Amino acid sequence: MTGVLLNRLAQALLVMAAVTAIAFAMFRYVGDPVLIMSREDATPAEREELRAALGLDAPIVVQYAKFVGRVAVGDLGISYRNQRPVAKLLAERLPATLELVAVAMAIALGLGIPLGVLSALHPKAWYAQAIQAVSLLGISMPTFVTGIGLIMLFAVGLRWLPSFGRGETVALGWWTTGLLTPSGLRSLILPAVTLALFSITLIMRLVRAEMRDVLASDYIRFARARGLPRPYIHFTLALRNALMPVITVTGLQVGSLIAFAIVTETVFQWPGMGLLFIQAVSFVDIPVMSAYLLFVGFLFVAINMTVDVLYAIVDPRLRSGAR
Amino acid sequence: MSAAALSIRGLRVEYPLEDGRVVAAVDGLDLEIAQGEIHALVGESGAGKTTVGNALMGLLDAPGRVAAGRVAIAGRNVDFRTGRAAGIVQGRDVGAIFQDPMTSLNPLFTVESQIGETLRFHLGLDREAARARALDLLRAVGIPEPERRLKAYPHQLSGGQRQRVVIAAALSCDPKLLVADEPTTALDVSVQAQILDLVRALVRERGLGVLLVTHNMGVVAEIADRVTVMRGGKVVESGKVADVLTRPKHAYVQGLVAAVPRIDKRLARFATIGDETAGAQAARDDLRTRYMRPRAEKVPDAILEVANLTVEYGSGSLLGLGRKGGFRAVDDVSFAVKRGEIFGIVGESGSGKTTVANAVAGLVRTAAGTIRFAGQAIGEKRPRALRGAMQMVFQDPYASLNSRMRIDDALAEPMLFHGVAAGRSDADARIAMLIEAVGLAPDAGRRYPFAFSGGQRQRLSIARALAAEPQLVVCDEPTSSLDVSVQAQILNLLKDLRDATGLTLLFISHDLAVVRQMCDRVAVMQGGRIVELADCDTLFADPQHAYTKRLLSLVPNVARIGNRLEPTGASP
Numbered sequence: 006m007t008g009v010l011l012n013r014l015a016q017a018l019l020v021m022a023a024v025t026a027i028a029f030a031m032f033r034y035v036g037d038p039v040l041i042m043s044r045e046d047a048t049p050a051e052r053e054e055l056r057a058a059l060g061l062d063a064p065i066v067v068q069y070a071k072f073v074g075r076v077a078v079g080d081l082g083i084s085y086r087n088q089r090p091v092a093k094l095l096a097e098r099l100p101a102t103l104e105l106v107a108v109a110m111a112i113a114l115g116l117g118i119p120l121g122v123l124s125a126l127h128p129k130a131w132y133a134q135a136i137q138a139v140s141l142l143g144i145s146m147p148t149f150v151t152g153i154g155l156i157m158l159f160a161v162g163l164r165w166l167p168s169f170g171r172g173e174t175v176a177l178g179w180w181t182t183g184l185l186t187p188s189g190l191r192s193l194i195l196p197a198v199t200l201a202l203f204s205i206t207l208i209m210r211l212v213r214a215e216m217r218d219v220l221a222s223d224y225i226r227f228a229r230a231r232g233l234p235r236p237y238i239h240f241t242l243a244l245r246n247a248l249m250p251v252i253t254v255t256g257l258q259v260g261s262l263i264a265f266a267i268v269t270e271t272v273f274q275w276p277g278m279g280l281l282f283i284q285a286v287s288f289v290d291i292p293v294m295s296a297y298l299l300f301v302g303f304l305f306v307a308i309n310m311t312v313d314v315l316y317a318i319v320d321p322r323l324r325s326g327a328r
Numbered sequence: 329m330s331a332a333a334l335s336i337r338g339l340r341v342e343y344p345l346e347d348g349r350v351v352a353a354v355d356g357l358d359l360e361i362a363q364g365e366i367h368a369l370v371g372e373s374g375a376g377k378t379t380v381g382n383a384l385m386g387l388l389d390a391p392g393r394v395a396a397g398r399v400a401i402a403g404r405n406v407d408f409r410t411g412r413a414a415g416i417v418q419g420r421d422v423g424a425i426f427q428d429p430m431t432s433l434n435p436l437f438t439v440e441s442q443i444g445e446t447l448r449f450h451l452g453l454d455r456e457a458a459r460a461r462a463l464d465l466l467r468a469v470g471i472p473e474p475e476r477r478l479k480a481y482p483h484q485l486s487g488g489q490r491q492r493v494v495i496a497a498a499l500s501c502d503p504k505l506l507v508a509d510e511p512t513t514a515l516d517v518s519v520q521a522q523i524l525d526l527v528r529a530l531v532r533e534r535g536l537g538v539l540l541v542t543h544n545m546g547v548v549a550e551i552a553d554r555v556t557v558m559r560g561g562k563v564v565e566s567g568k569v570a571d572v573l574t575r576p577k578h579a580y581v582q583g584l585v586a587a588v589p590r591i592d593k594r595l596a597r598f599a600t601i602g603d604e605t606a607g608a609q610a611a612r613d614d615l616r617t618r619y620m621r622p623r624a625e626k627v628p629d630a631i632l633e634v635a636n637l638t639v640e641y642g643s644g645s646l647l648g649l650g651r652k653g654g655f656r657a658v659d660d661v662s663f664a665v666k667r668g669e670i671f672g673i674v675g676e677s678g679s680g681k682t683t684v685a686n687a688v689a690g691l692v693r694t695a696a697g698t699i700r701f702a703g704q705a706i707g708e709k710r711p712r713a714l715r716g717a718m719q720m721v722f723q724d725p726y727a728s729l730n731s732r733m734r735i736d737d738a739l740a741e742p743m744l745f746h747g748v749a750a751g752r753s754d755a756d757a758r759i760a761m762l763i764e765a766v767g768l769a770p771d772a773g774r775r776y777p778f779a780f781s782g783g784q785r786q787r788l789s790i791a792r793a794l795a796a797e798p799q800l801v802v803c804d805e806p807t808s809s810l811d812v813s814v815q816a817q818i819l820n821l822l823k824d825l826r827d828a829t830g831l832t833l834l835f836i837s838h839d840l841a842v843v844r845q846m847c848d849r850v851a852v853m854q855g856g857r858i859v860e861l862a863d864c865d866t867l868f869a870d871p872q873h874a875y876t877k878r879l880l881s882l883v884p885n886v887a888r889i890g891n892r893l894e895p896t897g898a899s900p
Contacts, residue, residue: 223426223427223428223432224431224432224433224434224435225434226387226426227424227426227432227433227497228434229418230385230386230387230418230419230422230423230424230498230507231418231419231423231445231446231497231498231500232386232418232419232420232446232449232450233419233446233449234449237445242437245436246436319436320436321435321436321481321483322481
């Protein structure tokens with residue numbers, strides 16, 4: 006177990022090294038930062054001065070080492086666009102995205118698992134067929150279409166829910182939350198549902214397939230032959246086995262939702278990191294873009310580590326090495 | 329006298345088909361099991377024996393239903409109106425054990441939880457009482473260190489221990505009837521003997537009635553008091569084991585008993601139930617003329633020489649972290665196979681016999697030692713001609729044929745690849761001959777694998793191995809997934825092919841009786857080493873090594889029926 010963890014940690018460090026290299030290359034070679042930052046009528050001498058001030062005249066290896074050193078202490082550079090520290094920009098936007106993703110994931114798990122179990126237990130029932138059909142729609146509809154559709158219906162048509170923004174937020178230290186005000190909660194509903202739709206479908210289909218495999222297994226047959234109550238067999242004995250791959254997929258989904266909330270955040274003008282990234286792209290704000298890349302890389306690595314640990318907790322077969 | 333453990337009258341189980349017709353999986357079954365009696369239900373695949381067991385356990389698959397008949401368990405009538413056994417409680421009144429102990433236990437729960445849950449739900453015991461009872465049960469089924477095993481997960485137990493846990497869980501509420509569906513089929517002979525002893529002891533102590541569903545006549549002879557033979561859902565013959573196995577009345581049962589490989593004496597051929605097609609013999613003669621032709625070059629007598637072979641698994645991992653050092657699956661093994669010989673390797677699971685076969689076939693990397701084929705040392709990378717000269721037949725006929733490839737394409741591929749046939753039209757002529765030689769109709773080539781039964785597929789696998797005109801065929805458990813009658817046909821086929829063509833066979837098996845019938849010389853493997861190597865007759869008549877003696881003593885044997893004590897609990 007410790008061996009496995011150490012192995013994973015080493016792999017994680019390798020991945021992060023690769024990601025920093027790419028982020029650095031992007032920072033350094035996608036366009037000339039000096040040209041982008043200096044005024045249009047700047048003289049060559051002024052540009053050289055700026056280049057020296059930014060340390061861009063040093064050898065590449067030194068620049069990379071400095072870059073890694075800065076990243077390690079949380080200095081992600083200054084945004085070209087509004088001349089503020091990128092780390093601060095990300096920290097401001099992080100709560101919005103995390104809250105959105107957490108709520109979306111909760112919806113996805115809360116609906117996906119029960120629906121999956123239900124349609125695995127009664128695969129021929131009309132509601133199982135209906136769930137299957139609707140879920141096909143959910144998995145094949147692009148996010149912006151569902152998002153715009155929901156806005157049309159609930160914001161423009163019925164006027165029940167706001168169509169953009171986070172509503173009122175409350176500051177808890179540096180963290181701003183929309184979960185404590187009615188308008189914040191109301192604003193959260195549409196984007197969270199939009200973001201969750203794909204994950205609901207994915208988790209539901211996965212649980213259904215896994216559950217059907219597990220229900221056909223010998224140990225469930227043996228449990229039935231011992232006359233144990235149906236709910237106990239289905240929800241305690243079978244579901245725990247069926248949820249093993251769901252852990253992996255949930256981990257990956259959390260990562261993807263945070264990384265690719267871009268579309269949803271754009272449709273709903275949600276002030277999260279995705280929106281920050283889109284704006285950075287349109288202004289060629291390279292420090293923000295490379296910081297975002299670093300952040301997403303770190304996120305996936307961290308989530309995968311967590312998933313490995315969770316696996317070992319749930320599955321005794323992976324624990325046995327420690328005994 | 330108390331009520332019978334199980335009484336079945338006129339049981340009929342039906343499966344409705346899509347088009348409205350029904351198939352009777354079980355038709356008109358009568359069966360009576362007294363307390364303390366073991367009743368074997370025997371038959372080949374599709375005989376309906378497992379369906380009977382499932383019906384009793386309330387595990388009939390969805391469309392299947394009990395259409396007629398009366399069933400009473402321990403004197404209580406079972407109500408089938410719902411299609412399931414509603415009058416009794418599974419687990420409390422009927423215990424069940426299944427074939428594969430590796431998959432019968434839930435991998436995520438401890439032994440204590442899996443035995444205890446039955447007690448808690450059926451007897452209303454609390455956790456403490458359930459734990460005490462589970463401990464008693466583990467002692468009763470003879471598990472060493474029961475206190476420690478309670479906390480164990482299934483993967484920490486061996487196959488035999490798992491089956492003991494399964495039995496403990498099945499018996500936890502003291503049922504009067506135990507339904508055992510192939511309880512030892514997945515186990516090694518030594519473990520099988522222990523489990524059979526255990527079942528016999530429990531039957532005596534607890535006055536248990538056992539319905540033993542099996543295809544293994546040896547097990548029936550060892551343990552059962554009475555036997556019912558089924559075929560196509562109907563009872564063919566029923567009676568005391570001693571009578572049915574030694575003096576079978578019905579022709580099918582006679583054939584079935586005769587098809588069981590004997591360990592006590594060697595026969596020229598197996599008795600088979602089905603007859604061969606007329607063309608098969610002629611096709612094999614053709615095959616022989618083909619094989620005889622190119623044998624002009626001088627070849628050494630030993631076609632395969634293996635010296636000091638060692639194979640290790642599981643060493644090394646990514647980045648050099650994690651576990652160190654490997655598991656030595658094959659340890660310093662040496663043997664030589666003569667041309668035209670059938671050389672057997674026997675052993676229990678984990679003995680390394682399959683690894684030897686894979687090493688010879690070039691499917692695993694060897695750690696040390698040399699393999700010489702026709703006098704030429706061969707490594708992992710082999711010239712094409714050599715790969716054609718050595719072919720394999722695998723255990724599972726369902727997994728070893730490509731389901732998306734027509735049979736004639738599957739057979740033409742090795743011929744064209746190894747340049748045995750000049751072109752496709754030449755290949756087609758040979759394919760027809762090969763298919764006939766393995767006893768199938770020539771038009772079989774136009775079909776896909778799903779159109780064939782397990783035995784037919786294994787014949788086709790053999791035909792495919794022969795298509796490259798090999799000199800050596802490595803057979804890894806070629807018949808262990810087949811019914812006895814089909815097994816007899818396949819083994820006869822391999823023998824005939826050897827006699828007709830001078831083919832050499834490396835024959836891997838865990839079944840000592842099969843090895844006895846097939847092989848000229850035999851190597852016995854244990855823990856990666858060869859412990860004894862001798863002529864087949866010598867080995868079985870006069871085993872030298874203690875392990876060989878023990879293995880031979882443990883094999884369930886139809887011929888030993890006469891020596892067994894008459895059962896005391898059997899009622900007439």
